[in-house]
Amino acid sequence: MLITLEGLDGSGKTTAWEALHDAYPDAVFTREPTESWYGDAVYRSMSDEDADPLAELFLFTADHADHLSRVIRPALEAGKLVVSDRYSDSRFAYQAATLSETDLTRPLEYVQGIHAAFSRPPDATIYLDVDPETAAARAGATNKFERAEYLAAVRDNYEELIEANPERFVRIDATEPPEDVVEMVERSVERLLRERERRDGA
Numbered sequence: 443m444l445i446t447l448e449g450l451d452g453s454g455k456t457t458a459w460e461a462l463h464d465a466y467p468d469a470v471f472t473r474e475p476t477e478s479w480y481g482d483a484v485y486r487s488m489s490d491e492d493a494d495p496l497a498e499l500f501l502f503t504a505d506h507a508d509h510l511s512r513v514i515r516p517a518l519e520a521g522k523l524v525v526s527d528r529y530s531d532s533r534f535a536y537q538a539a540t541l542s543e544t545d546l547t548r549p550l551e552y553v554q555g556i557h558a559a560f561s562r563p564p565d566a567t568i569y570l571d572v573d574p575e576t577a578a579a580r581a582g583a584t585n586k587f588e589r590a591e592y593l594a595a596v597r598d599n600y601e602e603l604i605e606a607n608p609e610r611f612v613r614i615d616a617t618e619p620p621e622d623v624v625e626m627v628e629r630s631v632e633r634l635l636r637e638r639e640r641r642d643g644a
């Protein structure tokens with residue numbers, strides 16, 4: 443089963459992802475951008491204020507393709523629980539926002555279309571919901587994406603994705619204290635696994 447954690451920068455994804463390690467020692471914990479050289483290329487692009495948004499989308503997507511074949515698919519085939527800190531929804535939400543400044547029409551549909559041909563959608567996605575101002579303040583604006591105005595556009599895209607796939611998303615109020623957010627995430631994962639077992643056993 444593939445569970446992804448999504449949300450704005452500073453929403454607490456990494457805090458929750460780390461807390462889950464103890465509860466699920468046999469699970470595979472992974473993240474995007476990855477630690478491969480494709481991931482290095484992504485970070486290089488993120489540090490370039492003038493990076494071409496379309497080129498940047500394809501760098502992120504190349505990293506995802508490698509992540510899928512090297513980590514995600516083998517782990518799922520081995521029957522593992524996989525928990526990924528960011529995954530394809532990050533591309534849909536972030537790159538669609540960056541691409542909205544280009545001539546490309548309907549960027550959200552465009553980015554989703556690219557993935558449809560080869561990607562593997564998550565079974566469930568935990569969305570840590572936080573307002574863009576809190577997100578930008580917590581993240582400390584260390585990269586070009588961590589600005590409140592841009593994050594507001596990203597959040598609108600996440601809302602569109604949730605509206606289109608309500609059964610896949612679990613929304614958690616990430617403005618609550620970290621220990622409460624972690625507990626809500628842990629409970630959600632427990633419930634998702636229980637539901638999965640029940641479905642598989644049926």
Ligand SMILES: Nc1ncnc2c1ncn2[C@@H]1O[C@H](COP(=O)(O)OP(=O)(O)O)[C@@H](O)[C@H]1O
Nearest residue numbers: 451452453454455456457580616618619620623
């Ligand atoms: N619920 C929370 N309330 C206040 N601060 C938080 C909360 N969750 C995380 N933080 C802090 O915000 C920063 C970003 O958290 P992190 O887990 O790295 O978020 P993300 O991975 O979503 O960017 C860290 O300094 C972390 O301690």
Ligand SMILES: Cc1cn([C@H]2C[C@H](O)[C@@H](COP(=O)(O)OP(=O)(O)O)O2)c(=O)[nH]c1=O
Nearest residue numbers: 450451452474475502528532533536537587
């Ligand atoms: C995976 C992914 C990340 N991003 C952005 C979101 C973050 O600003 C940055 C990831 O940097 P990172 O330092 O890992 O931030 P976080 O802890 O919030 O995940 O890359 C995209 O724009 N598209 C993507 O597909």
